[in-house]
Amino acid sequence: GDSVTQMEGPVTLSEEAFLTINCTYTATGYPSLFWYVQYPGEGLQLLLKATKADDKGSNKGFEATYRKETTSFHLEKGSVQVSDSAVYFCALRTQGGSEKLVFGKGTKLTVNP
Amino acid sequence: DVKVTQSSRYLVKRTGEKVFLECVQDMDHENMFWYRQDPGLGLRLIYFSYDVKMKEKGDIPEGYSVSREKKERFSLILESASTNQTSMYLCASTKIGGHQPQHFGDGTRLSIL
Numbered sequence: 680g681d682s683v684t685q686m687e688g689p690v691t692l693s694e695e696a697f698l699t700i701n702c703t704y705t706a707t708g709y710p711s712l713f714w715y716v717q718y719p720g721e722g723l724q725l726l727l728k729a730t731k732a733d734d735k736g737s738n739k740g741f742e743a744t745y746r747k748e749t750t751s752f753h754l755e756k757g758s759v760q761v762s763d764s765a766v767y768f769c770a771l772r773t774q775g776g777s778e779k780l781v782f783g784k785g786t787k788l789t790v791n792p
Numbered sequence: 793d794v795k796v797t798q799s800s801r802y803l804v805k806r807t808g809e810k811v812f813l814e815c816v817q818d819m820d821h822e823n824m825f826w827y828r829q830d831p832g833l834g835l836r837l838i839y840f841s842y843d844v845k846m847k848e849k850g851d852i853p854e855g856y857s858v859s860r861e862k863k864e865r866f867s868l869i870l871e872s873a874s875t876n877q878t879s880m881y882l883c884a885s886t887k888i889g890g891h892q893p894q895h896f897g898d899g900t901r902l903s904i905l
Contacts, residue, residue: 711891722796722882722896723835730891768834778823778842778886779850780894784834 681706685769685783692759692790700754700786702743702769710771712736712745712752713780717766726754726767759790795819798883798897806905811870813900815883821895822888824866826850826858829880829899841866842888873904 686701704710711730715723727736732747741756752769769783799814817824825840827850837850839858847858855877859867866885870877880901884894 713893715896720898722898723884723894724896725893728891728893772891778888778892779825779837779840782835784832 681773681781683769683781683783685786689787694792695758698756698759700767702752704750704771706771708774710773713770714754715768761790761792764790796885796895796897798900800900802901804903805873809873811873813868813881815866816864817885821885823886825884826868827882875904878904
């Protein structure tokens with residue numbers, strides 16, 4: 680079945696450091712890919728998405744590129760801030776049919792000043 | 793702006809009680825979802841609904857049921873609460889078709905004593 684694998688956390692960085700959170704997926708066809716963010720005490724918010732190969736999603740300084748050849752959708756940010764501390768979830772929605780999302784297990788990021 | 797509202801942020805119930813978790817969305821979305829979120833396990837889909845009175849089982853439906861009598865409201869029911877149902881519960885909704893993201897509520901942290 681479809682699945683998403685994220686790098687294990689937690690990840691701890693200093694402010695202004697470069698961030699990469701790895702995400703790979705297994706799915707048939709051409710899924711849509713998403714990154715969600717969950718700030719402490721809140722629900723999930725959509726951070727960015729990509730719907731076809733080589734698409735780049737971007738938002739709030741975060742970027743991720745849909746790589747069909749490596750089945751990956753790694754999240755990157757050039758300079759993290761303390762306010763980026765949160766849990767990040769990679770997810771996919773399979774092509775056609777069901778509206779369900781398949782989520783990775785989440786990666787907790789802590790950014791220290 | 794998109795709004796998914798869960799009726800309670802925190803809830804404490806006793807073993808054996810029947811528990812109702814309510815979710816309302818104001819976006820006229822066709823699809824609604826209930827997840828539970830546990831440390832190390834990420835988000836797991838309990839049930840979803842693609843129309844009024846329609847429902848489908850997710851990955852972990854055992855011990856739960858749902859009700860969708862109106863388009864905007866999706867209720868999760870724990871028929872006889874047990875301690876292993878202590879968790880964070882998240883409701884989400886999405887419009888049908890295309891590459892629509894899911895919109896989440898802030899979650900209900902449920903403790904079963």
